[in-house]
């Protein structure tokens with residue numbers, strides 16, 4: 001074992017109850033000293049954690065996340081669920097990762113180490129060690145704080161799922177013993193699952209990180225100190241309040257660039273820090289432009305970005321498993337020198353991951369249980385931002401004749417898989433990773449866009465602003481979002497939320513039949529007499545037609561429909577239908593034949609799974625161009641789904 005720098009005695013942590021002035025309630029206060037051994041891929045850590053019991057009952061045991069143990073062996077819950085890969089990147093079975101707590105104790109008090117056990121609240125998998133429990137010698141009463149001292153060692157895996165190393169690049173995330181959330185008299189501390197992200201209480205983080213002096217370091221929060229050590233290392237201290245996690249990255253191949261961002265309305269002043277891998281310097285301007293766009297769009301749409309820094313990390317290509325991930329005030333994007341300008345992946349990932357700073361970072365709902373509140377709302381925001389800055393029809397792809405919007409990319413994502421689970425499903429209980437992804441990202445985003453078009457853009461903008469303002473730093477649940485939408489719009493939306501979020505199924509309406517049949521003059525035997533057609537009245541303009549349009553509800557979900565009906569003479573009729581029955585017939589007796597029937601002529605319902613069946617001409621003409629476009633879209637979709645975000 002290599003030498004372990006013994007840190008000075010942990011500084012006495014004084015609990016700062018800044019509830020009166022701080023936007024978030026500081027339930028946790030972490031002071032961590034970390035030292036990275038680059039050869040061994042180990043982080044040695046000493047953690048002083050002050051924790052406040054905000055509940056109504058005494059607490060006699062503490063639960064901690066030990067996320068890195070997901071990578072300890074092939075039988076952890078993460079590895080069993082994922083089969084050893086994450087977003088297309090596979091584990092290296094010679095390079096496991098884990099976290100070892102060698103001591104946990106109460107400051108100036110009992111050693112809790114002998115009471116350590118691993119528990120598996122979600123699946124009882126005895127091989128999973130991602131949740132640690134320790135017992136307190138006496139219960140901690142409500143309103144009281146406890147200071148814990150923890151010594152740990154984190155062995156980083158070769159990165160394939162967010163955290164780890166590759167070569168000389170280190171992404172150190174989910175790396176320290178992290179206390180769960182005590183709520184409603186119980187611990188909310190889920191195991192690390194293949195399809196789930198995170199949940200934690202807000203507080204203060206002050207972290208000293210020691211790395212070799214030739215490494216460039218990026219970390220959550222603001223740098224408040226840097227010290228050159230005698231052993232060719234540097235120690236950087238980062239500090240941040242009103243956050244619930246802390247991540248850092250180190251690599252000698254980063255080029256560090258600082259730029260400032262200011263906005264007059266709402267007032268924003270923040271420092272943008274770019275850590276760009278030296279092989280991707282070509283992307284610097286694209287990263288900067290898209291981060292500026294993200295800062296502006298989210299600040300104006302939801303509320304001013306409140307932190308003093310935002311750090312964009314561009315991982316090397318070989319460490320893409322670390323790319324496209326959010327942490328408080330820091331995120332990883334992704335790109336490569338060969339990405340053409342018209343493939344707006346670095347832009348989309350930058351805006352998306354920055355945007356998480358709002359929904360994951362500040363609103364901070366429970367991602368284990370209601371992931372859509374982060375990923376879905378964030379994907380909705382991302383689509384709107386991408387459309388706004390890069391063009392509604394070409395925001396994702398703009399390569400000559402090939403164009404695709406971010407909205408279309410999302411639409412293709414929900415084909416097939418989104419009908420198996422409700423959006424509101426606990427992350428690890430989805431049918432598959434694909435169903436998790438299709439539902440909590442794209443289907444939730446498209447559902448919100450559909451709601452936006454139903455309520456009107458202004459009303460929806462007010463819903464989103466109100467939701468963010470009211471619930472930031474408070475961990476809202478789905479019901480809180482629904483209540484804000486109903487309150488702001490003044491409408492009962494239970495029918496919408498109950499269907500779209502709480503039941504599986506798809507939305508698909510189609511034009512089933514378009515028919516015009518001439519109504520001939522009476523001919524045959526009527527009342528015992530033979531009636532002959534009137535041969536004198538045979539000019540075409542006197543023909544009368546029975547025109548019939550049938551609209552079908554093919555999906556399980558219903559949504560009010562608007563139908564445009566066009567006749568051969570150019571006359572247009574607009575119909576509405578509440579859309580609840582399985583089909584609806586519209587009939588018109590007119591001297592003109594039908595030309596076209598079209599559902600949702602203004603494209604207000606992006607959630608309609610199949611827009612190819614939304615219109616029908618009386619005389620069908622084949623549409624090879626459309627089919628070709630769909631083919632190209634599917635191809636790029638496949639390409640894009642290989643990449644994480």
Ligand SMILES: [Zn+2]
Pocket residue numbers: 352356375378645
């Ligand atoms: Zn995301």
